[in-house]
Amino acid sequence: MAEQKERYTTVRHGGRGLYIGALFCLFLAGALFAFGAAVFLLGGSFLWGVLFGSAAFFFFVWALWLIWIFVRAFEEMKKIFERAETIIANLADGLVEIDASRRILRVNRRAEELLSFRSERVVGVLPSFGTALKTKDSIFGFLAAVVGEAGAPSDPLPRESLSREIVVGQAPRELFLWVSFIPLSGKDGVSLGGIFIVRDSTREKVIGRLKSEFISIAAHQLRTPLSGVKWALRLFLDGDFGDPTPKQRDFLEKAYGTNERMILLVNDLLNASRIEEGRFGYAFQEGDVVQFFKAIVGELLPRMQDRGLRCIFEEKVLPRAVFDPEKLRLAFTNVLDNAIEYTPSGGTIKIVFDVMSPYVRVAVHDTGVGIPSHQLERLFTKFFRGDNVVRLQTEGTGLGLFIVKNIILAHGGDVWVDSEVGRGTTVFITIPTDHALIPSIPPVGEFPMGG
Amino acid sequence: MENNTFPDTKTTNIAPTPSSGERDGQRASPVILVVEDDKFLRQLLSEKLMKEGFLVREAIDGDAALAFFKKETPHLVLLDLLLPGILGFEVLKHIRATPELSKIPVIILTNLGQQEDVKKAKDLGATDYLVKANFTPDEIISRIREVLREQYTELR
Numbered sequence: 001m002a003e004q005k006e007r008y009t010t011v012r013h014g015g016r017g018l019y020i021g022a023l024f025c026l027f028l029a030g031a032l033f034a035f036g037a038a039v040f041l042l043g044g045s046f047l048w049g050v051l052f053g054s055a056a057f058f059f060f061v062w063a064l065w066l067i068w069i070f071v072r073a074f075e076e077m078k079k080i081f082e083r084a085e086t087i088i089a090n091l092a093d094g095l096v097e098i099d100a101s102r103r104i105l106r107v108n109r110r111a112e113e114l115l116s117f118r119s120e121r122v123v124g125v126l127p128s129f130g131t132a133l134k135t136k137d138s139i140f141g142f143l144a145a146v147v148g149e150a151g152a153p154s155d156p157l158p159r160e161s162l163s164r165e166i167v168v169g170q171a172p173r174e175l176f177l178w179v180s181f182i183p184l185s186g187k188d189g190v191s192l193g194g195i196f197i198v199r200d201s202t203r204e205k206v207i208g209r210l211k212s213e214f215i216s217i218a219a220h221q222l223r224t225p226l227s228g229v230k231w232a233l234r235l236f237l238d239g240d241f242g243d244p245t246p247k248q249r250d251f252l253e254k255a256y257g258t259n260e261r262m263i264l265l266v267n268d269l270l271n272a273s274r275i276e277e278g279r280f281g282y283a284f285q286e287g288d289v290v291q292f293f294k295a296i297v298g299e300l301l302p303r304m305q306d307r308g309l310r311c312i313f314e315e316k317v318l319p320r321a322v323f324d325p326e327k328l329r330l331a332f333t334n335v336l337d338n339a340i341e342y343t344p345s346g347g348t349i350k351i352v353f354d355v356m357s358p359y360v361r362v363a364v365h366d367t368g369v370g371i372p373s374h375q376l377e378r379l380f381t382k383f384f385r386g387d388n389v390v391r392l393q394t395e396g397t398g399l400g401l402f403i404v405k406n407i408i409l410a411h412g413g414d415v416w417v418d419s420e421v422g423r424g425t426t427v428f429i430t431i432p433t434d435h436a437l438i439p440s441i442p443p444v445g446e447f448p449m450g451g
Numbered sequence: 452m453e454n455n456t457f458p459d460t461k462t463t464n465i466a467p468t469p470s471s472g473e474r475d476g477q478r479a480s481p482v483i484l485v486v487e488d489d490k491f492l493r494q495l496l497s498e499k500l501m502k503e504g505f506l507v508r509e510a511i512d513g514d515a516a517l518a519f520f521k522k523e524t525p526h527l528v529l530l531d532l533l534l535p536g537i538l539g540f541e542v543l544k545h546i547r548a549t550p551e552l553s554k555i556p557v558i559i560l561t562n563l564g565q566q567e568d569v570k571k572a573k574d575l576g577a578t579d580y581l582v583k584a585n586f587t588p589d590e591i592i593s594r595i596r597e598v599l600r601e602q603y604t605e606l607r
Contacts, residue, residue: 220533220562220563223582223583224489224492224562224583227492227562228492228495230584230587231492231495231499231587232495234588234589235498235499238588240502263584266584267564270564270565274565279567281566281567
């Protein structure tokens with residue numbers, strides 16, 4: 001940075017001041033010379049002439065010096081300009097520059113490659129957006145796809161930067177491009193157009209896909225031996241090979257339980273990888289959330305009783321909500337599982353409903369071990385496990401809440417948590433009552449908890 | 452053939468043709484074809500099914516299953532999807548496309564659990580879809596009984 005500053009001092013200090021200074025000096029030199037000459041010619045003493053003459057000479061030299069700086073500054077500027085041009089031209093990312101009327105000003109080499117067109121053919125062209133939308137593969141279609149599909153070029157450009165993934169070309173040789181539009185505006189807020197940065201994210205996409213596929217295949221392969229162990233142990237336990245002794249039964253039960261945990265882990269891994277692949281396949285329908293959850297709670301009631309937990313279910317009549325029953329069941333079961341797992345015997349699990357128009361909200365409150373406040377933020381990330389529960393018991397995959405968050409966000413709802421260590425945790429889930437609130441593309445990822 | 456649960460050969464075209472030895476029994480047991488490539492799983496399933504009074508036929512892959520259908524018609528097929536060679540989907544397609552077999556209930560028993568797979572199998576006419584790791588042998592047996600009951604009372 002310091003070096004950069006050093007290098008461009010002349011330019012920095014140049015500009016209009018330098019120019020005016022040089023003119024002023026020249027003028028002063030001329031004026032002094034003329035004045036001195038006049039004095040001398042009108043019979044003044046020789047001394048006056050020398051005095052004015054040398055003063056004029058002094059200013060003349062000064063002016064020359066300023067002009068020299070000016071020329072140097074100009075050359076430096078030219079160099080900087082060329083340098084910037086070269087940098088832009090050779091940028092590893094594609095760059096397309098447009099002015100406020102969407103006229104294309106510049107297309108760098110990488111953008112030409114990625115979008116497969118020649119810059120000579122598009123630079124200076126004012127895209128007519130009416131036809132642009134029809135020619136999806138062209139540069140204009142590409143612009144329209146990113147800047148929005150609004151009609152005329154007279155429409156103002158977006159004020160905020162925005163990004164979108166676009167796919168060019170045909171499978172299997174398609175390119176996944178991550179395109180960001182960055183609007184440029186002058187000091188007075190007047191739009192100067194903007195730039196598109198085009199990044200080739202095909203490789204990341206492919207690697208991500210391979211990763212997910214790998215997990216998916218590995219999980220399927222794991223399931224076969226797990227099924228074998230499960231079935232064999234079950235047959236033992238059911239007495240198909242003769243009645244086991246109590247001690248044998250105890251250990252067989254434990255082995256069976258361990259195997260079940262492994263199966264759950266594999267199921268969670270599969271769900272997480274499907275979520276990440278964006279292939280979780282949602283099918284939304286309208287329904288009564290309260291009755292839906294009541295049935296799930298009913299199924300888990302025996303387990304709660306086994307663990308000495310009290311369950312309060314506050315029934316309520318709510319507007320019908322929009323949800324995917326299978327996915328919401330998975331999410332809600334995960335939340336309840338946590339409440340059951342991390343609440344000591346004698347505790348209470350309470351399920352309360354509310355309307356938060358246009359959403360319905362369910363709150364699952366437990367009197368469990370709680371989540372340390374400094375870890376709340378990471379709660380919904382993959383493989384997260386609370387410090388306190390890792391020590392408490394080793395079960396749990398750390399994938400449950402990641403799956404919950406992704407499912408709820410895909411519904412257009414949200415999930416958040418209030419918790420106090422030693423006092424308990426409340427998980428809030430909102431589910432929309434309107435189809436319009438469901439995002440067309442489910443957001444995917446690890447969402448830290450905010451707000 | 453005094454049989455309350457299963458229809459007589461003469462009255463319906465989907466009737467099974469168990470081998471003569473078994474036919475001599477007082478009450479013919481339903482014949483289940485287990486299509487499963489994993490030896491251990493096949494063994495476990497067969498043992499359990501036999502213990503529960505079913506007659507078990509085994510096929511280690513899709514080709515074996517198709518060959519089996521040329522000789523015999525089972526009451527129900529337990530079908531894995533990921534098989535060496537011909538996939539379970541193809542076997543299912545074949546069953547539904549063959550008039551003598553088309554009415555046979557097919558329970559998919561697999562470890563593929565993705566929604567696309569479930570949908571594809573259901574679209575191809577699978578009667579039920581069970582993920583192996585999520586069901587115990589007992590649960591599988593009770594599903595088989597349920598399906599048999601529904602299927603064969605319906606046809607009466």
